Amino acid sequence: MTEENSYEDFLPYACQSLDEKDIAAVTEVLKGDWLTTGPKINEFEQAVADYCGAEYAVAVSSGTAALHAACFAAGIGEEDEVITTPLTFAATANSVLYCGGKPVFADVDPQTYNLSPGAVREKVNENTKAVIPVDYTGQPVNMDAINEIAAENDLVVIEDACHAIGAEYKGQKVGSLADMAVFSFHPVKHITSGEGGMVLTDNEEYYKKLKQFRTHGITKAEEEFTGDSHGPWFYEQQFLGYNYRMTDIQAALGLSQLNKLDQFIARRREIVREYNRAFSDMDEIITPYQHPDTDSSWHLYVIQVKVDRKEMFNCLLEHNIGANVHYIPVYYHPYYLNQGYEKGICPEAEKIYNKIITLPLFPAIKDEDVERVIETVKKCLQT
Numbered sequence: 001m002t003e004e005n006s007y008e009d010f011l012p013y014a015c016q017s018l019d020e021k022d023i024a025a026v027t028e029v030l031k032g033d034w035l036t037t038g039p040k041i042n043e044f045e046q047a048v049a050d051y052c053g054a055e056y057a058v059a060v061s062s063g064t065a066a067l068h069a070a071c072f073a074a075g076i077g078e079e080d081e082v083i084t085t086p087l088t089f090a091a092t093a094n095s096v097l098y099c100g101g102k103p104v105f106a107d108v109d110p111q112t113y114n115l116s117p118g119a120v121r122e123k124v125n126e127n128t129k130a131v132i133p134v135d136y137t138g139q140p141v142n143m144d145a146i147n148e149i150a151a152e153n154d155l156v157v158i159e160d161a162c163h164a165i166g167a168e169y170k171g172q173k174v175g176s177l178a179d180m181a182v183f184s185f186h187p188v189k190h191i192t193s194g195e196g197g198m199v200l201t202d203n204e205e206y207y208k209k210l211k212q213f214r215t216h217g218i219t220k221a222e223e224e225f226t227g228d229s230h231g232p233w234f235y236e237q238q239f240l241g242y243n244y245r246m247t248d249i250q251a252a253l254g255l256s257q258l259n260k261l262d263q264f265i266a267r268r269r270e271i272v273r274e275y276n277r278a279f280s281d282m283d284e285i286i287t288p289y290q291h292p293d294t295d296s297s298w299h300l301y302v303i304q305v306k307v308d309r310k311e312m313f314n315c316l317l318e319h320n321i322g323a324n325v326h327y328i329p330v331y332y333h334p335y336y337l338n339q340g341y342e343k344g345i346c347p348e349a350e351k352i353y354n355k356i357i358t359l360p361l362f363p364a365i366k367d368e369d370v371e372r373v374i375e376t377v378k379k380c381l382q383t
């Protein structure tokens with residue numbers, strides 16, 4: 001730390017916002033009868049489904065579990081290829097591997113950094129089963145184009161909307177635009193349940209599979225049994241599922257947080273306006289492009305810098321600004337390289353990766369900290 005550095009606290013790039021109401025909601029569950037598989041789960045699912053305009057919602061233990069469940073419900077298995085973006089958290093592609101399928105990385109659009117429909121089209125072949133676009137930073141992907149490719153080629157669309165709860169595409173909320181949409185309630189995301197995730201769908205068949213998948217593949221519904229019931233205690237395990245259940249403790253927190261989602265998003269948009277105002281006329285910075293069809297809910301604020309990224313990044317860290325990089329292209333990881341993926345397959349994504357920095361963005365950030373980020377970015381650019 002340098003002497004001129006007067007900042008005492010490290011400013012993280014993301015942080016949850018909890019209040020007394022959240023704490024009271026959790027306490028209420030702890031005093032009640034149901035810690036898991038209780039009424040709060042249904043309440044939370046219904047509330048998120050209603051908010052997003054989707055028919056069904058299934059709460060699970062994490063966003064990753066939600067992606068895994070969605071891949072399972074989509075029927076992904078051995079030999080199946082699933083097209084996704086390299087600019088995402090590894091969980092997106094990992095969920096395909098969990099099912100025995102093969103992630104195929106298509107390149108991103110140089111403006112939005114979202115999966116490019118043209119690149120997706122080039123990767124489609126007879127083994128392609130699904131496509132998992134990510135609403136990167138909270139800006140919805142070009143859903144019309146993705147859905148059109150999917151319809152032409154009989155693909156399932158699983159929207160990884162972990163960044164994008166509350167975002168809109170052509171005036172419609174994310175969550176009802178794809179065959180299935182997935183949310184995460186990790187503390188860095190818009191609303192949190194500690195850990196948690198959800199899959200939204202309008203398809204009843206997917207809904208039933210998702211619910212069964214989160215609890216070992218077991219059903220207690222007699223009309224679904226493949227054989228005779230032995231009595232009221234009976235249940236059947238019909239496929240290999242997992243314990244991916246969310247607790248009522250988590251659901252109560254998520255539900256309480258959901259009440260504040262619109263407020264959180266409004267504050268995020270306010271901060272983004274400040275950043276854009278400060279950076280948009282600076283030659284060294286490319287601010288995040290927004291397509292007119294979209295209204296981002298702004299999980300992340302990602303700039304491209306035309307200076308040396310590592311120096312810039314280190315300078316921000318030295319000034320206690322919690323910068324980050326979203327993301328290292330998934331196939332750069334040793335696990336993926338060992339599976340035969342090669343660097344260079346998505347040049348746009350790689351070019352973007354080399355230049356991006358995520359700046360702090362979360363509802364509880366103080367105005368003076370937003371100013372501090374802006375001042376520090378400007379200062380770091382001059383060194």
Ligand SMILES: *Cc1c(COP(=O)(O)O)cnc(C)c1O
Pocket residue numbers: 062063064065088089091092134160162163184185186195196197
């Ligand atoms: C956070 C995130 C996930 C994983 O969610 P978890 O709740 O952490 O398991 C998956 N995909 C994207 C794009 C994410 O941002």
